Amino acid sequence: MQLKNILAFAGYCLAAAGTYCPLLRLFGITNQNLFAINKPYGLLILFTCIVGIVLLSAGRRHNAQTTARILLALVIVLFAGAHFKVHNTFSGITYKGIGGYLAGQVKFIWGWYVLFAGAILSVFTTYASKKRIEK
DSSP, X not given: OOHHHHHHHHHHHHHHXXXXXXXXXXXXXXXXXXXXXXXXXXXXXXXXXXXXXXXXXXXXXXXXXXXXXXHHHHHHHHHHHHHHXXXXXXXXXXXXXXXXXHHHTEEEOTXXXXXXXXXXXXXXXXXXXXXXXXX
């Protein structure tokens, strides 16, 4: 196995592990991972990681590139959705100060770094250029 395949494998494994890492801290009391936030979406990201690993193992590099792009898009959409959900959940409260205070109590924590690092690592290593043979 080549080094770029090993790094892509590590990226997919890192993204899969990121689904179990804490992503949100609610009011300083509890942490939530991806499956507590949105279970079907977590399973979709985990399934995408598994498909990418299988494609890398089978030597289907072009399909692994597509899977890496899909994984990165899913993580970006997840982050945007979580951000909008946190800030819009408390927008129905009449007093804006209270709503802003409650939205500020929901913190994004270190699990996002793991998810993004895995997705970006898998994208960059599947797109690593091949060495050209000079004639």
